[in-house]
Amino acid sequence: MLRIPVIFRQHKSIWKTCINCLGIAIVAAGYYGLAEICRHLASTPQDVTPVWFPDGFASAAILLFGDRLLLGVLIGSFLANIWAFLKTDTTLHLLQSIAQVMIIAIGTTTGIGLGSYLLRRAIGRESPLRNFRNVAQFFGFTALMGTMVNATAGVTALCLGGTIAWSGYPNVWLTWWVSNVTGIFVLTPTLLSWSEITRYKLIHFYRKTKPLHLFEALVMLFTVVAIAQISFAGNYPIEYLIIPCLVWVTFRFGHFAATNLILLIAIIAIVGTLKGSGSFARDNINESLLLLQSFIVATVSFTLILSGTINEQRRNSNHLKKSQIELLQKSQLLTESNQELIQAKQLAESANRSKSHFLTSMSHELRTPLNAIIGVTQLLQEEESNLPQQKEDLQIIYNAGFHLLALIEDILDISKIEAGKMEIQPMDCQFLQLLQGVSESFRVLANKKGIDLICKFTPDLPQIVHTDAKRLRQILFNLLGNALKFTDKGSVTFEVSKITNQELIVDLVSSVHINTITCSSHTIAPTSEVVYVLFAITDTGVGIDSEKMSKIFLPFEQVGENKFKSQGTGLGLAISQKIAQFLGGEINVTSELGVGSCFNLRLPFEVVEPMSYGEIDHDTHEYLLSGNSAQAINSHHGFDTKLAQKYPLKILLAEDNLVNQKVASRMFQRLGYIVDIANNGLEVIEMLRSRTYDLVFMDIQMPVMDGLEATAKILEEWNFAMRPRIIAMTANAMPSDREQCLAAGMDDFLSKPIQIENLIAAIKRSQVHVLL
Known part of the structure; x- marks a missing residue:
């Protein structure tokens, strides 16, 4: 069996040698x-x-x-x-x-x-x-x-x-x-x-060649041979007429016909010249041969160069046509893919619009009953006949209502972040006042749990900064709220300090966000003074398992104990990290299970009024918010029963929901006002025509005529001096809703559920307009 391949190779080698x-x-x-x-x-x-x-x-x-x-x-x-x-x-x-x-x-x-x-x-x-x-x-x-x-x-x-x-x-x-x-x-x-020339090409040539084409080839052959005979066998120097014929043959029939025709012309020219006839016949045979050879070389060179150029152009043309066909096919595929992408994009946009519409609608629908719950709770808390247990129960209801409101806000925020519509609205704010307000908000919770809430603010912090105070407050509330929620004993420390240049260099190397001082709607001017501030929230709580550390900033992820998972949606840290990145910083965390956690927030701030460091009190602002160190927070919400005497105003309430009408009426009564009620925008116009009002609290979604249409009608019929001040009071709480209301001509905006403090502030702001 092994001899057969060897013999076969030997035979193959012998056959190859024979062929050679x-x-x-x-x-x-x-x-x-x-x-x-x-x-x-x-x-x-x-x-x-x-x-x-x-x-x-x-x-x-x-x-x-x-x-x-x-x-x-x-x-x-x-x-x-x-x-x-x-x-x-x-x-x-x-x-x-x-x-x-x-x-x-x-x-x-x-x-x-x-x-x-x-x-x-x-x-x-x-x-x-x-x-x-x-x-x-x-x-x-x-x-x-x-x-x-x-x-x-x-x-x-x-x-x-x-x-x-x-x-x-x-x-x-x-x-x-x-x-x-x-x-x-x-x-x-x-x-x-x-x-x-292969067998395939001959068959192809035979099938494709038309009789007229063959006749053309025979005519050209006869013409060239006749010119060559006259030039080299006769005495007429017309050999130059061969050149256009060769050009024609090259264009029409390619280099195969041209090279064979040149061979025939060369043989005729050689025979005629050696016989002493034709255009190149001279007495000196060497001169005749040189002229003949020059003619042949020139003719061949011209014809082959022309043929090569034509072949190249034809191949390029064929390649271009092929490329165009392929490009057209790819273009069709891309067009189909683009159509599919457009359809997918339209479906995604439609789904996103549906999602946004659903969330907006749900926010509105949820805020409506919450408005009643929180509003009635605020009214009941002012009753002097309440027993201590009743006051505690009412406080629980009030806190639960605002917890539910916070959950709604979180769902809307994460939706806006996913849709890329998160907006940053920077403004000038008192920095230390903001920090003290945030820490003060958690005093009651710290007292209730028996935890020390220690606040340390270094003296070199800027006084006034340009940032989105609402979003910064939202981050700090999430971080401090988590720290207190997961700490049952010990303390929570809230430290705020300015980052030094050396610390900043280390942070720039280790962080990808800290140097990004831009956001979707705000860019820190390069000429402004910028400081970097470190917010450190440290607790002695349960800590976080190292295996779960990578999940804490993911939406809907809750890595704590089961008993804490019912107290939130798992969105707080995910939203806070995104907002921190929008503000130009980031949040980092270190934790040890059973020992505690430390959340570090680094943010850049544009200083509006740089501090004169020579006037700084170099003692760190440090205070303890726990036990007997602070008075218990007053659960009352500041109903001023004499507000109507201080600000006598005629108020019209436009509200179609019966429960909201009752809640708002009782709030205004507690403040000393008797309000008229309109069930829709059309009733508002009719009542304004029959009576003069100083303030109109306008709901947006109403039957017959909504709040925006009613506002437009008021602006059309009454001039600025004669018309009442219009304050939107609606469950549509998106930033775009506020902008829409103000753009429609309303003077102020309140979102439901209504807090009595915000209502009183809006009434006070309206007094300036009434006096004018």
Whole structure:
């Protein structure tokens, strides 16, 4: 079984050797046969023909089949020259003539091999007729450089053998070289073009060729042959008419027809010139041959360059058409993909709009009952007859209502963040006052749990900063609220300090957000003084498991104990981190399970009024909010029963919900006001026409005519001095709702649930307008 492959390889090797030997024999026979044909046409004393076709045949063979046939060239060249230069009169002359012929054969083989090698190194396996570049390199390497070696070796051998004198070396060398060049120019392209014709191409040509096309080819062949006969066999110098015919043939039929036609023209021109007729016939045969060779070389060069250029342009055109088709197909695919993307985008936008609409609607619907719950709770808390247990119960209801309101706000915030609609609204604010207000808000909770709430504010903090105070307060409330929620004993420390330059450099290296002092709607001016502040909230609570640390800033993730998971949605830290990034900073956390946690918030602030550090009290503001260190917070909400006496106003309430009407009426009554009620915007207009009011508290969503339409109608009928001040009082609590109300011409905005403090502030603000 193992012998079969070995035998098969042996047979294959023998077969390959036989094929190579056959190729060498064919090349040798072809070279010798063409040499004999050319020698019969020789007219020079040196027995050199005007066109040496054997070199053209040999060059084509080596270019097509490789260097393994060079032995055939050597044998053919030796046989072609031995009979011309062999001297048998003496043994010495015999050996000299054999050596001379061998030098000629070696020069011919070396020149053809060198030219083919250089050309293949330059163009690879491409056809020499493929394009202009290949044609030019074929002329340079094969037809010009290779033949120089051939001519030099041949003429040198003749001079060494005494066949010609050294004084005639230049003329003989030029004649020999041009003869070889002309042979390669004429015959090699023809044979190369024949090699490109395959059975498939012949069948394709036969099927595609129309009778009219074939007739055109025969007419051109007849025309060119007739012109050549007249030019080179007659006495009419019209050989220049061949050029346009060759151009036509090249454009219409390609380089195959052009190269074969050139070969036919060259044979006619050679025969006619050697017979002494035609345009190139001169008394000096060398001059005639030079003119003939120049004509042939020029004609071939022009035709092949034109053919190569046309082929290249056609290929480029075909490639361009193919590319255009592919591009069109890809464009169609991209168009389809774009359509799918557009549809997907439209679906996503529709879903996002539906989500936003749903959240807005739910926010409105949830705020409406909350308004009643929180409003009635505030009224009941003012009753003096309440027992301590009743007051505590009412406080629980009030806190639960605002906890539910906070959950609604969180859901809206995370929705806006996901939709990329989170807005930052910076303003000037008292920094220390903001910090004290935040810490004061958690005093009751710290007292209730028996936890020390320690606040430390360094004296070098800026007094007034330009930032979004609402969003900063939201972050701090989340962080402090979490710290107190997860701490049952010990303390919670709230430290705020200015970051030094050295600490800032470390933070810049370790953080990707701290240097981003931009947000969606606010950019800190590069010329402003910017300080970086560190907020550190440290607790002695339950701590966070290291495996869960990566999840604490993800939405809806709660990593604490089960007993705490019912106290929130898991959105607080996710929202706080996003807001911190919008403000140009970030939140980091370190924690140890059972020991406690430390949340660090780093934020840049634009200082509005830089502090004069010489006037700073260098003692750190530190105080304790726990136990007996502070008075218990007053649960009352500040109902001023004499407010109507201080600010006597006629008030109209536009509200379609019966429960909200009752709650608002009782709030106004507690403040000393008797209000009229309109159930919709149309009733508001009718009541304003019959009576004068100072204030209109306008709901937005009402039947018949909503609040925005009613406001537009009021602005249209009454001028500024005569119309009442309009305050929006609505469950639509989105920032866009506030902007929409103010843009419609309303003077102020209150969102439900209504807090009595905000209601009183709005009444006081309206007094300025009434006095005017």
